[in-house]
Amino acid sequence: MKLGIQINEGPYNHEASVTALNYCKAAIEAGHEIFRVFFYHDGVNNGTRYSTPPQDDIHIANSWSDLAKEHNLDLVVCVAAAQRRGIVDEGEQERNGKDGNNIADGFRISGLGQLIEAGIESDRLVVFGD
């Protein structure tokens, strides 16, 4: 099956991102396709490359980047939510006159249409949030 994933919360504050990560791993192992992982609301904060959690704990952003790389996943951070919360790629940096960018590897910033498309194209949409 094609699975669409929506993540509403940021790393560490809520369990949502870790639950979604473990769910995606199990889905891939079972032979399903992850159509897209869409990060909305504070979920965009999963896409920062500046997170430095303690060494003895999970590195959530890196875990997503690694999973994306290994399985060619489409990790999308909502542009409107990202702008509000300060998650920036090179394009956004230039467009909005910021002095840097912080998007993590494997993530891309795009519009809410990507979430709607995931709802249309996937066989199931699974939401992880607060």
Added chain:
Amino acid sequence: MAILHTVNKSPFERNSLDACLRLAAKGSSVLMIEDGVYGAMKGTEKSAAVDSAKGDISFYVLGPDLKARGISEDKLIDGIKVVDYSGFVSLTVDNDKVQAWL
């Protein structure tokens, strides 16, 4: 057209489990995850609501979340099945869609 309902909050913190039980149709499945697993414990003020819904609804609870919280399986309401993440995925596939009671 069966729904897989997920409940991720403790029934003592939020009304999500209440809302779910009020709006889950006969034949649907409810999977308790994250803090929602506290709703699967017997001997609480919320246990009766789950117990009486068992006839119409299939209840599941995510094992890794139980374990994280130190809840042993003998503390669960009878008839609730413990699943792991692959079981969560199977439930998604076996039902038509997922309703996340956040």
Added chain:
Amino acid sequence: MATKKFMYVNRKAPYGTIYAWESLEVILIGAAFEQDVALAFIDDGVYQIAKGQDTTDLGIKNFSPTYSALGDYDINKIYVEKESLDARGLTVDDLMPLKWEDEDEDWAEKDSIKVVSADEMKALLDESDVLLNF
């Protein structure tokens, strides 16, 4: 693109968290995709469409007027759960009078809001293809 029945489920109050506003943003963008859209307001979600919201003294945006524009986006299936209203001492008269214009009936103005029982809401959820929650 296939046409699916999208149901946006709103269960949280406005302003205390951003979910009400950011879910509206999805609904508005989603309107362009020509899907079959319905909104459900359950639990504290019913407060999102309460009349008389004024955020002046908070200094933040009052986004409630946006609900009134939904009719223009062909979003006219707005279901509000009666049990949720009752528990909060509200009736449909406490809600914004959301309307749409039916071009099949000479642009007659109609109510978009339908107050439904829990059992009816249960059936509406069951009939949907995609359930979005925030």
